[in-house]
Amino acid sequence: MIDNSAVAEGRGPGVPPPVDGPKLALPGGSASSANARTTVVVVDDHRVFAELLAESLGQAGLEVLGTVSTAAEAVRLVGVVRPAVVVLDQNLPDADGTATVHDLKRAAPGVRVLMLTSAVERTVLREALDSGCDGFITKRQGTSEVLAAIRAVCADELPVSPDMVGALVGRRRAGVPVELTQRETEVLRLLAQGLPSRQVAEALNLSVNTVRNHTQHLLTKLDAHSRLEAVAIATRLGILRAR
Numbered sequence: 117m118i119d120n121s122a123v124a125e126g127r128g129p130g131v132p133p134p135v136d137g138p139k140l141a142l143p144g145g146s147a148s149s150a151n152a153r154t155t156v157v158v159v160d161d162h163r164v165f166a167e168l169l170a171e172s173l174g175q176a177g178l179e180v181l182g183t184v185s186t187a188a189e190a191v192r193l194v195g196v197v198r199p200a201v202v203v204l205d206q207n208l209p210d211a212d213g214t215a216t217v218h219d220l221k222r223a224a225p226g227v228r229v230l231m232l233t234s235a236v237e238r239t240v241l242r243e244a245l246d247s248g249c250d251g252f253i254t255k256r257q258g259t260s261e262v263l264a265a266i267r268a269v270c271a272d273e274l275p276v277s278p279d280m281v282g283a284l285v286g287r288r289r290a291g292v293p294v295e296l297t298q299r300e301t302e303v304l305r306l307l308a309q310g311l312p313s314r315q316v317a318e319a320l321n322l323s324v325n326t327v328r329n330h331t332q333h334l335l336t337k338l339d340a341h342s343r344l345e346a347v348a349i350a351t352r353l354g355i356l357r358a359r
Contacts, residue, residue: 153179154270157194159213160205160232161185165255169203172259178266187211187219195223201266204249206233206240214240214247221248228269232262245342251275272310276348294337294353301355303330308347308356 156178160166166183174180181197184190187208194202202220206213217229231244231252244252250269253261253276265275296304299320306316317327331343340346350356 153177154201154266155179155181155197155199156201156203156266157181157190157197157199158183158203159185159187159190159208159216160203161207161209162205169259169262173263173266176259176263178263185209187213187216190216191219191223194220194227198224199227200270201228201230203230203232203262203266206231206244206252214243214249217244217247217249230262230265230269230275242341242345245344245348274308274344274347274351276351294350294355296334296337296355300330300334300337303327304334304346304350305356307331307334307343308350 156170156173158166158170158173158180160169160183163183163185166185170180170183181199182193184193185208187210190202190204190208204213204216204220208216213231213233217231220229221227228250229248231249232255233240233244233252234255241252251265251274253265257265268275302320303316306319311319313324313327313331316322317324320327331346334346335341335343338346338349340349347356
């Protein structure tokens with residue numbers, strides 16, 4: 117439960133806000149160390165679900181800084197406690213989850229947003245990707261899958277539920293071939309690591325405009341509306357594994 121007075125006073129629920137931003141758990145590191153524990157805020161208007169999820173994540177070694185049920189509460193709390201990850205319901209009573217992602221990232225730059233949704237419709241997933249969320253899974257997934265997704269976004273990976281990937285791929289699932297050039301594949305691999313265009317350009321000794329052109333070609337060939345969607349589709353089609 118959230119201590120509203122604590123939020124109003126600028127302190128976290130039971131813990132002081134981190135001074136240097138969220139402390140991420142290193143891949144393969146021990147969750148028993150207080151300094152290595154990944155901090156999480158759960159946002160869901162189904163109170164029982166939110167509290168059960170928070171309890172399960174805490175038992176798994178994560179540090180849950182609080183649970184809230186509205187977008188406004190989420191933005192306010194995240195700006196105070198600055199967690200590593202926000203587990204965000206796609207449907208909230210005062211705002212759509214996809215519309216809240218930008219506000220969360222502005223309140224706490226660097227925060228990862230993992231979206232939970234009951235829908236696997238392609239339009240919903242594309243809106244989530246375009247909003248800047250770092251991963252999305254369905255509520256049908258168990259706690260272990262949610263935990264794995266949280267660890268994945270902390271490692272700059274893109275966690276996607278298997279049934280959601282199928283919706284993202286759409287007509288590409290019918291076996292329509294996708295032919296990428298070697299350079300496009302190199303750009304795609306770096307995009308899959310979460311690198312922005314400028315860092316991709318530096319890594320490949322290209323101009324930023326050239327990288328953007330390659331990225332646009334990738335979006336067209338993969339029938340994607342965003343870089344994250346392109347990575348999800350390429351992963352489903354085996355393009356990243358095959359090259």
